Amino acid sequence: MAIKPDRWIRQMAETEGMIEPFEPSQIRESENGRVISYGTSSYGYDIRCSTEFKIFTNINSAIVDPKQFDESSFVDFVGDVCIIPPNSFALARTVEYFRIPRNVLTICLGKSTYARCGIIVNVTPLEPEWEGYVTLEFSNTTPLPAKIYANEGIAQVIFFQSDEPCEISYRDRDGKYQGQTGVTLPKA
Secondary structure (H helix, E strand, O other), rough: OOOHHHHHHHHHHHHHHHOOOOOOOOEEOOOOOOEEEEOOOOOOEEEEEEEEEEOOOOOOOOOOOOOOOOHEEEEEEEOOOOOOOOEEEEEEEEEEEEEEEOHHHHHHHHEEHOOOOOEEEEEEEEOOOOOEEEEEEEEEOOOOOEEEEOEEEEEEEEEEEEOOOOOOOOOOOOOOOOOEEEOOOOOO
């Protein structure tokens, strides 16, 4: 019989350092009351965003260009709650540091709690042998300001394990986002 997905995630986190820090159960409450859940789920792991945010602003009337991104398009913010302006977005990084095994691919999907409020988390793959903090993008699709809570669940990482390791991994290709430590802007 194959190992159960939640047990496999626990095993990989505890023995291989796949997720650090790692929460082996689903957390729904803290000493301050209810939180948006995070930790191990049935087939994945619910991640949190840190207190470091970059909030998109148009004060400099810059053009968004992924090949020559203007850093002045963002305002840096540190705090437990980030307010995203209407029809705008913010970047953050995860609390968790990931080391993806060579035979695993992950997809990061937004949590329904935020989606039901019009806040969309960009779908992000974590490729085999990618390592680092995940940079997340939160789009506020509403005409109202929206809150993002640091250190609470924000998205879920779903793991797909192959029977064989990939031929060429993200590390083998010297991927440009390998080992990122902070909120990382686009690189051409």
